[in-house]
Amino acid sequence: MMLPLETLQLLGFGPGGWGLPLLSAAGVTVFAAILGFGLGSALGVIGASLKLSRHIFPRLLGQTYTTVVRGVPEILIIYLFYFGGSLWLTGIMNIGGFDGFYSLPGLATGVIAVGVVSGAYQTEAFRSAYLRLDRGQIEAGRSCGMSRGLLLRRIIVPQTLHFALPALGNIWQSALKETSLLSVIGLTELLRQTGIAAGSTHQPLLFFSVAAAAFFLIGRITGRLVRRVEDHMNKPWRR
Amino acid sequence: MDWLFIQDIFRQMLVGIPLTLELTVVSLLAGFVLAGLVQALVSSRHGIIRRPAAAYVELFRGTPLLLQIFLIYYGLGQIDLLRQSFLWTLLREPYWCAVLALTLNTSAYTAEIIRGAVQAVPPGEIEAARSCGMSGLLLRRRIVWPIAIRHGLPVYSSEVIQMVKATSLASIITLNEITGITYRLASDTYRVIEIFTVAGFIYLSLNFVVSLVFAVVERFLNGHLADRRT
Amino acid sequence: MTSDLQQAARANTAAVPAISVDGLHKHFGTHEVLKGIDFQAHDGEVVSILGSSGSGKSTFLRCLNLLEMPSAGRLRILGEEVGMKKVGSSLVIADQRQVDRLRTQVAMVFQNFCLWHHMTVLENLMEAPVHVQRRVRGEVRDEALAMLERVGLQDRAGFYPAQLSGGQQQRAAIARALVMRPRALLFDEPTSALDPELVGEVLKVMRDLASEGRTMLVVTHEMGFARDVSSRIVFLEQGTIAATGSPRQLFGGGVSERFDQFVSRFNG
Numbered sequence: 068m069m070l071p072l073e074t075l076q077l078l079g080f081g082p083g084g085w086g087l088p089l090l091s092a093a094g095v096t097v098f099a100a101i102l103g104f105g106l107g108s109a110l111g112v113i114g115a116s117l118k119l120s121r122h123i124f125p126r127l128l129g130q131t132y133t134t135v136v137r138g139v140p141e142i143l144i145i146y147l148f149y150f151g152g153s154l155w156l157t158g159i160m161n162i163g164g165f166d167g168f169y170s171l172p173g174l175a176t177g178v179i180a181v182g183v184v185s186g187a188y189q190t191e192a193f194r195s196a197y198l199r200l201d202r203g204q205i206e207a208g209r210s211c212g213m214s215r216g217l218l219l220r221r222i223i224v225p226q227t228l229h230f231a232l233p234a235l236g237n238i239w240q241s242a243l244k245e246t247s248l249l250s251v252i253g254l255t256e257l258l259r260q261t262g263i264a265a266g267s268t269h270q271p272l273l274f275f276s277v278a279a280a281a282f283f284l285i286g287r288i289t290g291r292l293v294r295r296v297e298d299h300m301n302k303p304w305r306r
Numbered sequence: 307m308d309w310l311f312i313q314d315i316f317r318q319m320l321v322g323i324p325l326t327l328e329l330t331v332v333s334l335l336a337g338f339v340l341a342g343l344v345q346a347l348v349s350s351r352h353g354i355i356r357r358p359a360a361a362y363v364e365l366f367r368g369t370p371l372l373l374q375i376f377l378i379y380y381g382l383g384q385i386d387l388l389r390q391s392f393l394w395t396l397l398r399e400p401y402w403c404a405v406l407a408l409t410l411n412t413s414a415y416t417a418e419i420i421r422g423a424v425q426a427v428p429p430g431e432i433e434a435a436r437s438c439g440m441s442g443l444l445l446r447r448r449i450v451w452p453i454a455i456r457h458g459l460p461v462y463s464s465e466v467i468q469m470v471k472a473t474s475l476a477s478i479i480t481l482n483e484i485t486g487i488t489y490r491l492a493s494d495t496y497r498v499i500e501i502f503t504v505a506g507f508i509y510l511s512l513n514f515v516v517s518l519v520f521a522v523v524e525r526f527l528n529g530h531l532a533d534r535r536t
Numbered sequence: 537m538t539s540d541l542q543q544a545a546r547a548n549t550a551a552v553p554a555i556s557v558d559g560l561h562k563h564f565g566t567h568e569v570l571k572g573i574d575f576q577a578h579d580g581e582v583v584s585i586l587g588s589s590g591s592g593k594s595t596f597l598r599c600l601n602l603l604e605m606p607s608a609g610r611l612r613i614l615g616e617e618v619g620m621k622k623v624g625s626s627l628v629i630a631d632q633r634q635v636d637r638l639r640t641q642v643a644m645v646f647q648n649f650c651l652w653h654h655m656t657v658l659e660n661l662m663e664a665p666v667h668v669q670r671r672v673r674g675e676v677r678d679e680a681l682a683m684l685e686r687v688g689l690q691d692r693a694g695f696y697p698a699q700l701s702g703g704q705q706q707r708a709a710i711a712r713a714l715v716m717r718p719r720a721l722l723f724d725e726p727t728s729a730l731d732p733e734l735v736g737e738v739l740k741v742m743r744d745l746a747s748e749g750r751t752m753l754v755v756t757h758e759m760g761f762a763r764d765v766s767s768r769i770v771f772l773e774q775g776t777i778a779a780t781g782s783p784r785q786l787f788g789g790g791v792s793e794r795f796d797q798f799v800s801r802f803n804g
Contacts, residue, residue, distance in 0.1 A: 138467070139509040140474035143485060143502065150498045207650035210601050211664035211716065212639035214632070221667060225654045240368075247370035251478060258373055271380035275373060283368045303654045303696040 077268060078277065085264045085274070092260030093281050099174060099256060100243045103181030107242065108235075110186025115193035129190065136187035142248050145180040149252045152176050173254035177246065185242045192238060196231035197223070229300045236293040240286055247282070257281055308500065315491055316504050322484040323508065329473040329483065333408035334466060340409060341416035348417060366414030372475050375407040379479045404476035412469055419465060423458030424450065456527050463520035467513045484508055552615035553578045554720045554751050555600055555642065560609035562595055562775075569595045571775040573609070577720060580749045584762035584783075587772035588798060593755045596772065597722050600753070601644045602635050613638045614719055640669055643713035647725040649705040651697040651712070657684065658693040661712045669716065676715065683711040687741050703734030707741055720751040727758060759802050763787050771795045 080086040117129030136144065153170035160169050204226060208218045250259035261278040265271035347359035366374065382388055382397055396402040427450050435449040477486030488505040492498060553576040562570040569592045577583055587593045598604040600611065602618065605627055611618045618638065619630030629635050651660050661680035665671045684690050687707040697705055706726055713721055723742070727735045739761055746752060746765045756762060762769060763783045771779040771792065779792035789796050 135506060135510065138471075138513045139506045140471040140485060142474050142477075143488065143505055143509070146485075146489060146492060147498065147502045150492050150496065151502075154496060154498055201650075201653075203646060203648050203650035204652055206603055207644075207646060207652065210603055210639060210644035210646075212636035212668045213664070214636055214668075217667055221663065222652060226652075229654060244370040247372050248475075250372070258370065258376070262376065265380060270384070271376070272382075272384040275377040275381050279365070279369045279373055279377065282370060282373065283365060286368045300654075303656075304698055305696075306698050 074273060077264075077270065077273065085260075085268075088260050089257070089264065089277065089281075092255055092257045093285070095174070095254065096243070096246050096256040096282075097285060099177050099181065099246045099249060099254065100239075102178040103246065104185055104239055104242045106178060106182025107185025107189050107238070110182060111189025111193050114186060114190030115197060118190060118194050119197060133187045133190050136184055141180075141184050141245055142251065144184055145177070145248055145252060148176045148180045148183075152179075173249060173252050176252060177249035177254050181242055181245050181249070184245060185238055188238045188241065189235065192231045192234035193227065196227045196229075196234070199230045200226055229304070232293070232297050232300060236290065236297065239289065239293065243286055243289070244282065311497065312500050312504060315501055318491065319484055319487050319504060319508055322482060322487045323512075325476075325481065325483040326470070326473050326512070329404060329408060329476055329481075330466075330470050333405055333412055333473075334469055336405070336409040337412035337416055340413035341420060344413055344417040345420045348421065363414045363417050366411055367418070371407065371411050371472055372478065374411055375404060375475055375479060378407050379403040400476070400479040400481055404473075404479060404481055408469065408472060408476075411472070412465065415465055415468075416462070419458050419461050420454070422461065423454040426457040427453045456524075459520060459524055459527070463517060466516050466520070470512055470516060471509065553612075554614060555753070556612040556615075557600070558610040560596070560599060560611070561607045562592070562599060562604060563607050569775055570599070570606075573775075573777060575770065575777070577751060577753055579719070579751050581768060582746045582750075582752045582766045583754065583768045583770055584766035585753060585755045585770045585772060586757075586762060586795075586798065587778075591772040592775045593772045594724055597644075597724050597753060597755050601639055601642050601722055602629065603644070605629070613642055636668065640664060640716045641719045643716050643718035643721055645706070645709050645713050645721065645723045645726050647729050649697070649702070649709045649729070651705055651709055653697055656694050656696055657689065657700070657708045660697070660708065661715045664712070664716050680711070680715050683714050684708070686714075686744075687711045688737075701734060702730045703737045706730065706738045710738075710741055710745075714745075720753065721745070723752065723754040723756070725755050725757065727756070757802070759799065771798065 076084055078084065078086055078089070114129050114132055117125040118133070120126050120129075149170070152175075153168070156169045156171055157167075160167075200223065204222055205218065208222045213221070246254075246256055247258040249256055250262065253259070255263075257278050261274040265274040268274070344359050344362060347355050348363065350356045350359070378397070379400060382403075388394055388397065397406070431449060431453065432445070435445050440448065473483055474485035476483055477489060480486070482490075484505060488501060492501050495501070555575075555577040557573055557575045560570055560573040560575075561568070573596060585593045585597065595604055599606050600613075602611075606620070607626060611620075616634075616638065619634055620627040621630045622628075651657070652663070655663065658677070658680055661683065662673070662676050665676040665679075666673050681690070681693060684693055687710060689704060689708055689711065692700060692704060692708070697708070700708065710721075710726075726742070727738050730738065735758070739758065742752070742754070742761065743765055754761070754766065766783055769779075769781060769783055769786045770777055771786070771794075773794055779786060779795045781791060785791055786795055787799065
């Protein structure tokens with residue numbers, strides 16, 4: 068398909084071209100997604116340990132976390148951290164003698180919100196992966212005198228990760244798409260930047276299509292990377 | 307805790323529930339029909355039919371819903387042909403834009419769910435039916451679909467929950483469903499804890515009802531497994 | 537420990553049994569599985585532990601490696617008493633480090649092999665010696681390769697467990713136990729999970745080990761192995777030792793009526 072010259076200029080890097088802002092916004096999207104997913108992994112490990120605990124209280128805590136977060140809209144959680152965060156920050160600043168209204172940077176709020184959501188899904192991924200471990204694998208380690216830490220590091224973590232990886236790949240894709248919601252709290256990621264470009268050029272169809280293509284491509288490329296890691300980790304399990 | 311305030315915002319949010327439910331139900335129904343069609347195309351033997359259908363599924367699953375909403379809400383107006391057609395009376399309304407986006411989105415996911423469910427039917431059971439002389443619609447109606455529904459239902463129940471949650475994005479194009487009201491209340495009063503607790507409670511209740519309904523249906527359908535469950 | 541010290545220790549303690557158990561009890565909830573077992577295994581002995589299912593023989597073996605915690609009783613490994621303390625009504629390990637150290641001395645071979653799926657055969661063999669016993673990697677590697685050759689798997693070092701047959705996996709598991717240089721080997725029904733045609737290759741490795749003078753405790757249903765290879769039979773029934781003696785005594789018949797019944801079920 069031939070694009071008119073005018074269109075190419077709009078997307079290019081020259082004067083009047085939106086190429087550079089769009090590229091850096093794509094960078095923000097990927098960056099926020101990576102940080103959010105990473106935070107989610109940490110929360111996922113904690114959540115899974117809570118849910119697998121022998122005691123009722125931590126189990127209940129973990130269960131509440133996953134039920135609530137997976138049961139309410141992501142956008143609501145983003146708003147919660149947005150409003151809650153600014154309220155909290157304003158309170159602190161006012162105590163410190165700085166009057167006025169403050170809000171947390173969009174990136175920080177967004178990463179936390181995406182992380183909390185991703186963490187709830189990752190909790191389930193890690194938990195069910197751990198439950199798929201063969202008890203014999205752990206017993207064999209114990210019978211060789213492995214300490215708790217060694218067992219965790221050498222046997223439990225590698226095998227749990229192997230079982231969790233396909234689910235984690237899907238959760239990564241969700242986290243990537245969720246970063247688009249951060250546009251509503253002012254983070255200049257892909258969707259917001261294309262929205263700005265669409266508004267000032269009156270070309271929404273063009274710019275939102277570009278954003279769609281960018282999200283699709285980023286998802287495809289990272290998905291392929293995940294699959295490569297998966298293939299590598301699957302090697303021992305293949306006959 | 308200020309109970310009067312909580313009662314007040316609760317009453318205000320209740321007003322948004324019908325719209326949330328309407329968006330969910332309408333797009334789920336339309337999406338399911340569309341998904342059946344898409345899935346039929348995806349399983350076609352001819353690449354020229356199969357490939358566009360598969361691309362449709364991939365594209366809608368691979369891009370954010372909010373972006374799809376924007377494309378439809380802001381983007382379609384740029385197409386002159388559409389502006390001049392009768393469809394424009396619908397598509398210039400945010401409500402129908404939201405319904406269209408949600409419908410297309412869920413149809414892509416649902417098509418995948420149907421595919422997975424049909425694939426999960428054990429080949430042995432199909433062979434057994436063929437050996438009894440079943441084929442065509444009879445085979446599908448009596449053997450394939452009943453088994454596929456039992457496999458697909460649990461997955462579809464989480465798609466329904468995702469859709470209840472997804473309607474919240476309609477608030478961004480000015481619809482006053484639960485999340486829209488929540489946002490307005492939050493930015494007016496900044497009483498974050500009360501407002502988000504009530505909003506979260508409403509969504510959790512809705513989704514609880516959804517999973518309850520599916521649990522009952524699954525139980526009904528899986529009667530033949532009842533003895534095995536201990 | 538240097539090998540000099542080890543040898544000296546062995547010479548000094550020739551009379552000290554490798555494994556010694558006094559009054560071992562084990563119950564799961566209210567179900568009593570082991571009801572007071574006294575038992576010793578000396579260096580070079582091959583003890584076959586027989587009994588019908590539910591007699592407690594596997595539980596007994598697992599107690600010796602502390603995979604199951606005894607409910608009461610004393611356990612000594614190489615003359616060293618395993619520290620246990622009472623918490624509430626059950627015993628717990630007093631010193632986890634001591635237990636971890638002693639466990640490598642009574643190496644376990646499992647019914648389901650339990651090779652670690654994510655490691656190659658060679659990595660499986662090197663894991664405990666390198667990371668638990670902290671021996672030099674290069675030496676362990678050489679020893680592991682030699683051990684693989686002994687069990688006939690020299691060409692499988694780089695394979696993953698999933699790529700091996702059951703018999704090969706079990707032979708690798710035996711090699712894994714041997715590389716830890718244990719004082720005794722515990723076999724928990726090592727051939728029960730194998731296809732019949734693969735049992736022979738594993739039994740052959742076990743026979744070779746027995747003829748080398750290895751100390752072995754074998755829970756098994758292989759009557760041929762028990763009769764021909766072991767130096768002693770322990771027959772468990774309902775959590776107690778119902779009969780013990782040399783294979784010749786016991787299989788000769790007339791020592792224990794219950795044992796004769798048990799054997800006749802296998803031969804019948």
